[in-house]
Structure formats: structure tokens, C-alpha cells
Amino acid sequence: MFRQMFEEKYIRFPGGKKKALTFSYDDGVKADKKLVEILNANGLKGTFNLNSRLFDCECWHGRMDEEETYRTFSGQPHEVALHGARHVFLNKVPLPEAVNEILQNKVYLEGKFGRIVSGLAYAYNGYSKEIVSLLPALGVEYARTTEDTDDFSLPADFYLWRPTCHHRSAAFGGLADKFLNGSPEEEFKHREGWLFYIWGHSYEFDDDGNWETIENFARAAGAKKDIWFATNSEICRYVRAYRALAFSADGERVYNPSALPVWLELRGKVYMAPAGGEIAFLGE
Ligand SMILES: [Zn+2]
Structure with missing residues (x-):
């Protein structure tokens, strides 16, 4: 190893672990219940991004009503996060309306679940420089895009948090194998801790008839002792503390x-x- 690499510092996750895993699933649909069961059965944690004014839209990929949403996520180790009150493009509505979309969503979820809700997934990946600049003032700690990195890097900017990949991505299988069986120490350079950040919509497992994709991955990941399983906000807060x-x-x-x-x-x-x-x- 080169001397200068020997002097480098690397983030390690709680317990000194070199790898972290998180999930981010959108829209608050009925299929989330099965995903929660799969995560729980394997000790994994994720973040579910919920709207708050679309509870009467069951025809839209099987969205849950208010009561079902509460029962699904209340008392769970998972995070509930913002996805806008009505799932609009935040960058296409007038700016004051975008503020309302985020703030009303936050007020509702915090009141319902009795905890601070500070994460956001941009609906339709709609964001702009103006939206991003507003988020700290609205009590939002991080925001997720849908722009896959296809790697295990940590975001430079948590308001433009790019996930590793969608579970439907052609890259998913290869990335999953590398993450479960590899280690950052095997990299010649960039031996920073790995974050595998998987996103999607749980109804896609119904649509595609492939729940076994996530069941098999969750089982394999849950059996590993060298991975930190965390929600999006736990990771965001930990990495900020490191930085x-x-x-x-x-x-x-x-x-x-x-x-x-x-x-x-x-x-x-x-x-x-x-x-x-x-x-x-x-x-x-
Ligand atoms: Zn969505």
C-alpha cells in the first residue's frame, strides 16, 4: 500500500462496520405491508415516503387509506418521510405552493405519527435550485432523487441524495452480489465505507411478479454481521456527525x-x- 493511502481516514459505521444498507420506497401503497414484513423478518430498516392528501386514490397503484397507512407504519422501526402532500412536481408548481406541499405533508405526518419527520423523496424527481435552497428552512434534513449512481458512495450533498439503484435496475444483481460478498478494503483506492441504497415502489414487485428478488436479497443481507441496517435519516445524521x-x-x-x-x-x-x-x- 502506498504511504499516502496509509494516512487516509475512512468512515466506518456504528460498531466499526464498513458497510451500510438502506431502502427507500415511495407512495404508501398496500404492497408496502409485505415489504415491511420482509424487512422486519430479516432485521433490515427502510424509509417509506408518504403523501398526505391522496388517501382516497386506491386506484393509483393501490394506495392505502389514512387508517391503513397509520397501522402499517406506526410503531415500526422504519422511517416515514415526506413525498409531498399531493405528489406534484415541486419544480413545476408556484414556489409558495411547493412550500405548502412540503410543510402540510410534514405537519400531517408528524401529528399522525408523533415524531419528527425530516426526510423527503422528490415526487417525480421534481426539484430545482430554489426548492433545494428552501429545504433547511422547512425542517427537511435530506432529500432523495431518483438518479442512480450504480455505486456505494455517500452523497456529497444530502439534499441531492442519489441512491445506488432502483431494484428494477439491470445493475441491481451485480451490485447486490458485490455488496454482500465484497469489501471496501478490496478496492485499490477509495476504501471509504460502502452504502447500498435501494429505492423503488413496492407495487412493482406485484406488477413484475418478482417478490423473490427482494426476499432473497433481504435474507442474504440480514444474515450478514458486517452491515449496518439503518433508515435514511439515521444514515444522514451519522454521516453528518462523521463529517x-x-x-x-x-x-x-x-x-x-x-x-x-x-x-x-x-x-x-x-x-x-x-x-x-x-x-x-x-x-x-
Ligand atoms: Zn411517488
């Missing part, structure tokens, strides 16, 4: 100002910087 670490000029000490313990790898060793604490790295 907020403050290092000494000689790189031998680090302070973690966040409320989360943070793991990182340096010179082949994994360290945990406690919440609000400072540590020194072991010299070579």
Missing part, C-alpha cells in the same frame, strides 16, 4: 462535537470517537 469531526493539525487527535459516537479507520485501525469526546490515535 463534523474536528482534527488536530498533526492529524493525531480528533474531537467529536456531535451527540453520536462516530467510528473511523486510520492506519488500518478502527477508532471510536465518543459523543462530545476527544481521542488520540495510537502512533505508529
Whole structure:
């Protein structure tokens, strides 16, 4: 290994894990119930992006009504997130209306589920510079696009969060195999922690008759001990905490100002910087 690579630091996930897995499924449809069961059976976690003024639209891919939506997601380890009140293109309606779409959606979901709802998936992938700039003021912590990266990278900008791939993507099988059986340490460069971020709509498994695709993947992933299973917002908050670490000029000490313990790898060793604490790295 080159000396300069030896000096690089890499994000490690809770427990020092090198890989993280998350799911993001849209629209609040009846098929979500089966997806929740599959995730739960394997200890996996995901984020479900819900509208709040389309509960009477069952004909639209089997959307759930208000009560069914609440029963499906209440008390679950999964995250509920914003998808706009009425699933409009946020970048095509007047800006004040876009604000209402997000804020009404947030007020409703927070009131219904009794927790802070701070994630967003852009309906129809509709966003613009103006929309993105509004999100922090609306209490939105991150927003997901539908622009697949086909890799395991973490987003530079959480308001333009690109997923790894849709489960229907031709790349899914190869990526799943690499993620489950490979390791960032096998990369010559870029040995940063891996995030496999899968998105889609659960009704597509009904439409395509291929629930076994996700069942088989979930079973294989759930059996792995080296993967952190997390919701979108858990990942966003953890990565932000990692990025907020403050290092000494000689790189031998680090302070973690966040409320989360943070793991990182340096010179082949994994360290945990406690919440609000400072540590020194072991010299070579
Ligand atoms: Zn949608």
C-alpha cells in the first residue's frame, strides 16, 4: 500500500462496520405491508415516503387509506418521510405552493405519527435550485432523487441524495452480489465505507411478479454481521456527525462535537470517537 493511502481516514459505521444498507420506497401503497414484513423478518430498516392528501386514490397503484397507512407504519422501526402532500412536481408548481406541499405533508405526518419527520423523496424527481435552497428552512434534513449512481458512495450533498439503484435496475444483481460478498478494503483506492441504497415502489414487485428478488436479497443481507441496517435519516445524521469531526493539525487527535459516537479507520485501525469526546490515535 502506498504511504499516502496509509494516512487516509475512512468512515466506518456504528460498531466499526464498513458497510451500510438502506431502502427507500415511495407512495404508501398496500404492497408496502409485505415489504415491511420482509424487512422486519430479516432485521433490515427502510424509509417509506408518504403523501398526505391522496388517501382516497386506491386506484393509483393501490394506495392505502389514512387508517391503513397509520397501522402499517406506526410503531415500526422504519422511517416515514415526506413525498409531498399531493405528489406534484415541486419544480413545476408556484414556489409558495411547493412550500405548502412540503410543510402540510410534514405537519400531517408528524401529528399522525408523533415524531419528527425530516426526510423527503422528490415526487417525480421534481426539484430545482430554489426548492433545494428552501429545504433547511422547512425542517427537511435530506432529500432523495431518483438518479442512480450504480455505486456505494455517500452523497456529497444530502439534499441531492442519489441512491445506488432502483431494484428494477439491470445493475441491481451485480451490485447486490458485490455488496454482500465484497469489501471496501478490496478496492485499490477509495476504501471509504460502502452504502447500498435501494429505492423503488413496492407495487412493482406485484406488477413484475418478482417478490423473490427482494426476499432473497433481504435474507442474504440480514444474515450478514458486517452491515449496518439503518433508515435514511439515521444514515444522514451519522454521516453528518462523521463529517463534523474536528482534527488536530498533526492529524493525531480528533474531537467529536456531535451527540453520536462516530467510528473511523486510520492506519488500518478502527477508532471510536465518543459523543462530545476527544481521542488520540495510537502512533505508529
Ligand atoms: Zn411517488
